[in-house]
Amino acid sequence: MQPRCGACMQLTGSMNRRERNQALQANKLGAMWAVLDRAISGALEDYSPSSAAILLWLSYWPPMSVSELGKVLSLSQPACSRAIDRLAASGFVRKSHSGSRETLVEILAAGRIEAMRLQTQRLSTLSAMLSTLAKSEQAEFTNLLNKLLAGAVENRADARHICRFCDHGVCDGPFCPVGCRATQIEQSAQGDDRG
Secondary structure: OOOOOHHHHHHHHOOOHHHHHHHHHHHHHHHHHHHHHHHHHHHOOOOOHHHHHHHHHHOOOOOEEHHHHHHHHOOOHHHHHHHHHHHHHOOOEEEEEOOOOOEEEEEOHHHHHHHHHHHHHHHHHHHHHHOOOOHHHHHHHHHHHHHHHHHOOOOHHHHHHHOOOOOOOOOOHHHOHHHHHHHHHHHHHHHHHHO
């Protein structure tokens, strides 16, 4: 489909071949986001992305405070609290007070089962998308994906946010380009502090 507006045609017409190819790749990457968003939204059913991320995150990590969870999800404390309250009403999580003023959130057995179900659906949906690639293409795609993911990380908080839906039992340690990059950044900062 060709752009119809004059301004669009003028913009693309003024690009050299390299710029046009980069714009085309970026455009396709943006379109892929729409495809992934639709697929993941379908896999997560009626859950909001925040509620699903809370269940999935807590299924791998120990109880954490509402404010810590909000940082992982990039949600305000009140928005995070509302999502947690909905999950608590369903019997999936429980809020409790720690010795300090913070409220801790922990996943319950029913929540762990629901998180496993959602994670299975999520991974199955995304695996089906990958099955359109040949085995050699999948290996190449994995290498490229690792580079793109690592390149998006600026700090540990970024890493946690990027990986909020991940199956940490599968993608952990040296298999996680996001966590590895966050560790490299932290080690580099420690080296700079010592030097």
